[in-house]
Amino acid sequence: MAVDPKFLEFWGSTLLAAARGQQQLVRLGDWPKGLKDIGELSRRFAEIYGLPRPADHTPDAAETWKAAEEQFQRAFRQFLKMIDVVPASRHRALEKKNAVLQHRVEELEERLANLEKHRPAGAAEGFSQLMRQQQHQFQRMMQSFSDLLGHNEADNDGR
Numbered sequence: 001m002a003v004d005p006k007f008l009e010f011w012g013s014t015l016l017a018a019a020r021g022q023q024q025l026v027r028l029g030d031w032p033k034g035l036k037d038i039g040e041l042s043r044r045f046a047e048i049y050g051l052p053r054p055a056d057h058t059p060d061a062a063e064t065w066k067a068a069e070e071q072f073q074r075a076f077r078q079f080l081k082m083i084d085v086v087p088a089s090r091h092r093a094l095e096k097k098n099a100v101l102q103h104r105v106e107e108l109e110e111r112l113a114n115l116e117k118h119r120p121a122g123a124a125e126g127f128s129q130l131m132r133q134q135q136h137q138f139q140r141m142m143q144s145f146s147d148l149l150g151h152n153e154a155d156n157d158g159r
Contacts, residue, residue, distance in 0.1 A: 003082065007075035010048045014041065045072075 017040070046053060049068040052061040080087060086094075120126075 003079050004071065004075035006048050007072060007079065010045060010072075013044055013048070017044075 043053075045051070045068070049072070051064055051068055052058075077087075
């Protein structure tokens with residue numbers, strides 16, 4: 001999986017600069033919220049991506065910056081995926097979804113426990129006994145048919 005070379009160049013130069021000065025590292029945390037107007041990072045970004053200066057507020061400049069930001073964000077997501085990192089926003093969304101599902105599981109477990117408490121005692125045994133009685137009655141009925149048919153055949157054979 002190839003990563004955008006401009007993305008790697010930007011991060012390489014940014015991390016080298018951060019090693020030289022802690023102030024840029026603090027600014028780096030705010031950077032994904034918007035790429036413009038954050039001093040040296042914006043200048044470096046514009047230089048590497050071939051963009052007009054952030055101070056240029058023409059519609060073309062804004063469109064060019066927007067396209068570069070989207071390209072950078074795609075490369076950033078691809079890079080995070082490549083190194084198996086989940087963005088914090090996705091992690092929080094999954095935590096929230098997990099909490100909702102966990103709550104639902106607890107509700108269902110409680111409901112099941114209540115149903116088991118209110119189940120008539122011996123209900124399963126009563127059902128089994130009913131099935132045995134019906135099986136016995138069916139066998140007696142079949143035996144009666146067999147006896148009846150056996151007598152009719154004997155009567156017909158004796159004539």
